[in-house]
Structure formats: structure tokens, C-alpha cells
Amino acid sequence: MTSTTPSTGSTSRAPVRRLGDRLFAGTSRGAGILIVLILAGVAGFLIVQAAPAFTAPRADVPGGHGVVAYIAPLLFGTALAAVLALLIATPLAVGVALFITQFAPRRLAQGLGYLVDLLAAIPSIVYGFWGIAWLAPRLTPFYAWLADHLGFIPLFAGPASVTGKTMFTVGLVLGVMILPIVSAISREVFLQVPSLHREAALALGATRWEMIRMAVLPYGRSGIIGGAMLGLGRALGETLAVAIVLSASGGIVTFNLISPDNPSTIASNIALQFPESTGIGVNTLVASGLALFVLTLAVNVLARAIVNRRSQFSGAN
Amino acid sequence: MSQTSAPQAPAAPSPPPTSVQPRPRLPRWATAAAFAGAAVVAVLLGVLTALNLVTFVLYTAVVGTLALWAVSRRVEGRRKAKDRLVTSLVLGAFAVTLVPLLSLVYEVVRRGVARLDGEFFNSSMVGIIGPGGGAYHAILGTLIITGLTVVMSVPIGLLTAVYLVEYGTGRLKRAITFLVDVMTGIPSIVAGLFAYALFAIFFGPGVRLGIAGAVALSVLMIPVMVRSAEEVLKLVPNELREAAYALGVPKWRTIVKVVIPTAIAGLGTSVTLAIARVIGETAPLLVTVGITNATNLDPFDGRMATLPVFAYYQLTQPGVPPEFGIDRAWTAALVLIMLVMGLNLLARLISHFFAPKTGR
Secondary structure: OHHHOHHHHOOOOOOOOOHHHHHHHHHHHHHHHHHHHHHHHHHHHHHHHHHHHHHOOHHHOOOOOHHHHHHHHHHHHHHHHHHHHHHHHHHHHHHHHHHHHHHOOHHHHHHHHHHHHHHHHOOHHHHHHHHHHHHHHHHHHHHHHHHHHOOOOHHHOOOOOOOOOOHHHHHHHHHHHHHHHHHHHHHHHHHHOOHHHHHHHHHOOOOHHHHHHHHHHHHHHHHHHHHHHHHHHHHHHOOHHHHHHOOEOOOOOOOOOOOOOEOOOHHHHHHHHHHHOOOHHHHHHHHHHHHHHHHHHHHHHHHHHHHHHHHHHHOOO | OOOOOOOOOOOOOOOOHHHOOOOOOOOOOHHHHHHHHHHHHHHHHHHHOOOOHHHHHHHHHHHHHHHHHHHHHHHOOHHHHHHHHHHHHHHHHHHHHHHHHHHHHHHHHHHHHHHOOHHHHHOOOOOOOOOOOOOHHHHHHHHHHHHHHHHHHHHHHHHHHHHHHHHOOHHHHHHHHHHHHHHHOOOHHHHHHHHHHHHHHHHOOOOOOHHHHHHHHHHHHHHHHHHHHHHHHHOOOHHHHHHHHHOOOOHHHHHHHHHHHHOHHHHHHHHHHHHHHHHOOOHHHHHHOOOOOOOOOOOOOOOOOOHHHHHHHHHHOOOOOHHHHHHHHHHHHHHHHHHHHHHHHHHHHHHHHOOOOOOO
16 A cells, blocks of 8 residues: 555645545444434424314314314323322332442342343333233222322322222333333442442441432432433323323313323323324324424433433543 | 530540440341231231231331331431331332332233233234134234334444444534434334324325334334444444554444454344334334234235234224133233343343453
8 A cells, every 4th residue: 555655654644535434434424414314304294294283273173172272181191190100200219229239239239220121121012901900900999098088189089990090000100111211320320429439428437328318319319310301201202001001081181190080191192093083183193292292302301411411520520 | 426426525535435335236137026026017917907918018018117217216326227217118119119020020921821822823813703813913013014123223323323433523423412312212102103294295194004113113213222332332442443543454444344343242232122122112003004904014015913003902902702802912912021021131142142352
């Protein structure tokens, strides 16, 4: 190579751009750009398909009161189920992450972590099966008890569902589904806690819990928050587990968690209605999907911002 | 805090620091004793209310934790007692987490094993009313659609990861990293709607195609693929790249001949895990591919059956004597779980057996 070019000894500022290099660099760069285009395409095609629902006469939209009136109760149900799941999953997930990183014997820790990760591997439809066949029937006596004794709280006003296909069951199922995500991210952050911080706390005579409270949790806080928000994003978009478990009646807005009449969620409503829908009904469902997309996008962007802030910060500490 | 009680600090230094007596500690068997005692109490409580496994475990856990806390507080002091309480709670959280996993696997195996027979794997649902029938068509459909998804996603995902690790700089790299992160959060049903919307433009409304399902799954698989491949490529030591450059090897050949072979085990794991992630997806296929009773192996021609969608419809629309459809649904769920778990196991095995020797 070098012998062919006589002026090779001089300062060759511009390196040789070989054809293979250009091709390969171009292709991989193109793949990256393709991802940007796909994401733009998701938004674009959804808008195109959703647009007729906004321009159509309000009476033609399913429900008969326009697209906004159709989506609003669904949005409420989606948020209610997801927040409920988050409230159930976050404390448990943090406990699991603490157990695996701080309490469990080190040799067992990896295996236990894998066990929790298995929860994330199970397909969402199987969670639906489990929710309706195993969980829901076992919860009905509990719902009856709640309605009898705590009925004065609006959340448990009842009448209690006899099938167990309630918002509360959905919250539990979704909670189980997002738990591995929240726990995995918390675990990662807890493992990054500098061992000097932990050892210093222990050397000062702190008990293990005091060490966790003073060294691990402050360091891991943004990881927990970010993980919880990623879990929230997942819970918002869960489809079939909700579609199978929830006994939904359209257009309801209620905080009653244990009654047989529940608001539906956007994703499960799409799954239930889409196969039978035609014309403007499809456009309305796509519009509701667009709303879900925007909502999860916002939640995820926020979550990533929180998690990434931590990762920039952690190296130096 | 409580040990260092020095409000009268300037007083005589007469009591030397050694006089600080360590609090007595509970013996090692205290935990076991507390929970054994709690188990006895739990049986008594259970007889009073309702004795079954759930109440027994619940009572034992609660009573044991409280007893241990009370005793420890009395003997060891407040701080140690709190530590024990938290230990119990954290262990409890882990135990509670295992309940869904174990009960789910148990339930699916128990109900699914009834129809796990030869007929399930080699007959479709054509003309089936009542007993019999199987998921032959659905299993093949799942394999075809997942295969197409892999063919589309792996090159894009891998090349993007290569771009991010080897070439990317500045704003475009940051934008792609961020968008990939965002893309991992796209709800699966939205991916399905996107693919539907895309194909509806060309084929008209109501389109159902296997390839549309593959496109939807690709939207879900690509970000997973990029993310994990990126992590793997980052692990390749820079010394290897520099050694190749020093020998005058062009960059693209360095990547193809040095970087990727070094990372091949990790990449295999990434691909397998990404497949496991999408093979059980139901929602996008429900919207884009639909369901059919007959065996359709052409992803460019009409509806296809897929295993998750098959399971969903067999459960929700089981037919007139419902038990046969429901049995088929559970068996489909069992097969699905076995597929996913098998892929996860395969991924572990790949990373275990083909991992490069680090030399450390």
C-alpha cells in the first residue's frame, strides 16, 4: 500500500476513505437514521389515520358525543389502573431490590435476581389468564369484606364484584407486571452505590437499615423514581392483561375500585373493539391510541431524563 | 446516637470510654424461636378465624415479625429492633413477589397439561367444534411472523448499535440514543396501530397481513436489540480495535473481523432475549394479523393465526361447550411460556458457553 504512493512520508492530513469504509459507515448511519424515521412514522401514520375521527360529525363517532368525550373516560381509566399498579409495585420492588443487593447472601443474589427477571419474561396475555383464573376468584371474599367494613371510603364503596373482575384486580396484575422493571432499575442503581459510602456508615456503627437509609437510598433515589416512571409507562400501555381481567363498561368515570362497573383503559378498549370496528370507529380507536402514545411518550421522556441525570452523576462520585 | 450521651461533656473525665457497655444481643436462634412461636399462635388464630395455608403463613409472618421486634426492642434497643423489622419487611417483600411467579407457573402448567398432546401440535382448527383441534396453524404462524421480524430487526438493530458505538458522534448520536430509549416505551398496541395505519394506506381499511404484524413487532424489537447490542459492543476492549488499526486494518474490517467476532456470544444473547421479548406479544398481532382457523403460511396474503392471539380467542370465545376451547387456550399459554422460558434459558447458555475469555 505504502509503496505505491510516493508522497506517503509527508503529512497526509486527509486519511484515505476506502469504499468499504464509506459503505459501512453509511449503512450503519442509515440504520440509525431509519430509527428516527420509524419513530416519526409512528406519530405520522397515527395522526393520518386518527384525523378523520376529529373532522367527522360528533354523532358519527362511537358513543355519539365526539372524539374527546369518547377518549376522556378511557384516559381516566388508563391513568387510574396505572397509578394503582405503581402504588402497589414500587414499595415491593424497592424491597426486592434491597433484598437482592443488600441482604441476600452474595452467592444467591444473582440467582434470585434472575428469578425476579423471569416475571418480566412472561407474556402479558399469560398474566391475563392468571389474573382471571387464579387471582380474581381469590380476591372476591376480600372485596366483599372491604365493601362491608370499609364501604364508607369511596374507593371501596361497592357493591362488591362477585367475579373479581375489578379495577383493583387489574391494578394488582399490572403491579406484578411492572415490578420486575422497577426492581431491575433500582437494583442497578443500588449496586452503583460506592462501597466506601456503605462501609463508612457501617464503620460509624450504623445498623444495616441505617446504612441503607443514609447511604443507599439517597444515592438511589433518582433511580427508584426513574424506574417507577418507566414502570408507569409500561402499565399505561398494557393491553391484553387488562382486556381479559377487567369487566369494563364504556364511558364510566368512577374511583370505585371493587365494583363490577369499571372504566376501561385505552389499550384494552382498542384490543376489544378493533377487530369488530369499521370506518370511523377505527379512526376513533386510532385517535385514542394516539392519545396513549403521547401520554406514554411524555412519561418515558421524563423517566429517561431522571435516570440519565443519575448516570451522568454517578461516575464521579 | 443513644450511646454517645454527653450532655455534661465538660464534667469529670472519670468514667472512661470503656465503661460504655455494649447492649446485650439476642442469640442467633432468637429469629427462629420467634417465628416458631408465631407459627403456634398462628394456628390458634387460624382456628378462631379460618385456618388455611394463606392465613397460616400470613399470621406467622405478622406475629413473628412483631414478636421479634418487641423482644429485640426490649433487649437490644430501638435501633437494632428497627433493623430487624426492616429485614423482615424486605424479606417479606421478596417472598410476596415470588407468590405470583410460582402461582402463575403452577396454574398454567396444571391447566395446560390436559391438552398437551400430539393432536394439539399437528392439527389446526378447521372444522373443529367441541373437542380436539390444535394450534398447528398458530405455532407455524408465530414462527413465520417472528422469523420475519428477526430478519427485519436484527440488521437494523445491529447496524444502529455499531453506529452508536463505533461511528456516532455529537448530536445525531445523542438523538438516536434518546429516541431508542423512548422507543422501548412504545406500548405494544400503539406499534400495532402504527403497522395497521401504514398498511391501510396501501391496502385499504380492514387490512390484515402477516407482514404487517412483523412490522409491528419490529417496532418493538429494534430498540431492545439496539440497547443490548450496544451494551455488548461497548464491552469489547479498545485495545483490540487499536491493535487492528495499528496493523493498518480499515475500520470497517476491524468491526467485521475483530469487534463483532469478539462480541458474538453477547450478540447471540441479545438476539435471543429480543426474540423472547416479542414472541409473546399479543396486542399488535390482534390488530394487524387477526385470527383464522385454517393454516395460512403466506404472510403476504390475508389473516394468519398466531399462538398468543389463538390463546386469547380460545379463552374469550371458546365456542359452545366452552371447556374444550378453554383447555386449548391454557395449553397455548403453556406452550407460549415454554417458548419464552426456553429462549431465556438459551440466552443464558449462549452467554455462558460462548463468552470470550477475558483473561482476568
